[in-house]
Amino acid sequence: MSDNTDLRIAVLGVGMMGADHVARITDRISGARVTVINDYLTEKAEQVAATVPGARVVADPLEAIAADDVDAVVLATPGPTHEKQLLACLEAGKPVMCEKPLTTDAATSLEIVKREAELGRKLIQVGFMRRFDAEYEQLKAAIVGGELGQPLVMHCAHRNPAVPPYFDSAMIVKDSIVHEVDVTRFLFAEEIISVQVIRPTANSLSGTDLQDPQIAIFTTETGRHVDVEAFVTTGLAYEVRTEVVGELGSAMIGLDVGLVRKTRPGVWGGTITPDFRVRFGAAYDAEIQRWVHAVRSGAETGNYVDGPGAWDGYAAAAVCEAGVRSLETGERVTVDMVDRASIPGA
Ligand SMILES: NC(=O)C1=CN([C@@H]2O[C@H](COP(=O)(O)OP(=O)(O)OC[C@H]3O[C@@H](n4cnc5c(N)ncnc54)[C@H](O)[C@@H]3O)[C@@H](O)[C@H]2O)C=CC1
Ligand SMILES: O=C1[C@@H](O)[C@H](O)[C@@H](O)[C@H](O)[C@H]1O
Secondary structure, eight states: OOOTTSEEEEEEOOSHHHHHHHHIIIIIOSSEEEEEEEOSSHHHHHHHHTTSTTOEEOSSHHHHHHOTTOSEEEEOSOGGGHHHHHHHHHHHTOOEEEOSOSOSSHHHHHHHHHHHHHHTSBOEEEOOGGGGOHHHHHHHHHHHTTTTOSEEEEEEEEEOSOOOTTOOHHHIIIIIIHHHHHHHHHHHOSOEEEEEEEOOOOOTTSSSOOOOSEEEEEEETTOOEEEEEEEOOOSSOBEEEEEEEESSOEEEESOOTTOOOOOSTTSSSSOOBSSHHHHTHHHHHHHHHHHHHHHHHHHHHTBOOSSOBHHHHHHHHHHHHHHHHHHHHOSOEEOOOOOGGGSTTO
């Protein structure tokens, strides 16, 4: 449903995620429509625009952000381009839903946090969609409700069938493990203070020179431990599993009931999703729908965000930076983060 009061959105980057968000805004959520599409590859932008009634292509990303027929922006360009495009959104005073990572290093993420704080409006939401997933919401409720007692440990598995050819070993930390960083902060409501990344024997079948799998171990402020097995070239399916162990019990999500052995999609027991667009499809829908509502009511409150914001993006970037350093040395690395209270409005 679309009318004159719809939020008019520019989507920048219409590769895998951006094209999915365009389809979501056009067909699956309400209160918004895509008016402008931009991609580094103009032909790709034109292909996607042809599927959206009333959408036009703007070849320059900064012009797309500033366009008069754009109220808000979805950034689904690669991480290294986010900083410049986010700064342009802040400059134009336009709300933005930025796919993770916020930026690719802690210093530029901190700069974004500061610039947004100076404006005195919460304009940036970060695409940590697991916070909108029904299973993660249930896990959070079990923790907050005290069902598990005090949480002590979390075990995570994060497996992808494949990653794009431009993926390098550091991106396994900054683009994949970053989700478990955010999940840890979301579920435990505290910061991660140190990270160690261990390098097991690499997958000889991956056809890449990636250090894959990787095992990351986080320690939180109160001393909880989180381990993450990230394995992004399984060649099989998409699997995200999270188990919290507390003093009174444990709870696990992401394990299809009855599933004992996993080989490839549909082979055994329940289902195994082929990729994140299927596993987290409903979470992405909820994420974008709630963001659209927040943006539409933002003028009254100065808050155009419903979910993780720039600070969460910065905190995750700081942890990932420590993770990448640990990946290089194998040593445990302390996370270097500024105190949130030192940035009024952050
Ligand atoms: N929340 C989630 O679960 C997921 C998030 N992502 C994030 O979404 C973003 C995009 O990832 P994918 O769609 O997988 O990548 P992709 O490579 O499929 O698509 C990126 C698109 O951006 C375009 N592009 C590159 N530089 C650009 C620029 N400067 N301005 C405009 N367009 C540009 C490319 O031509 C391409 O079409 C990344 O930040 C990634 O981390 C990706 C997958 C899942
Ligand atoms: O964000 C995502 C991808 O960029 C990343 O490459 C995958 O590992 C994640 O599972 C997916 O959610």
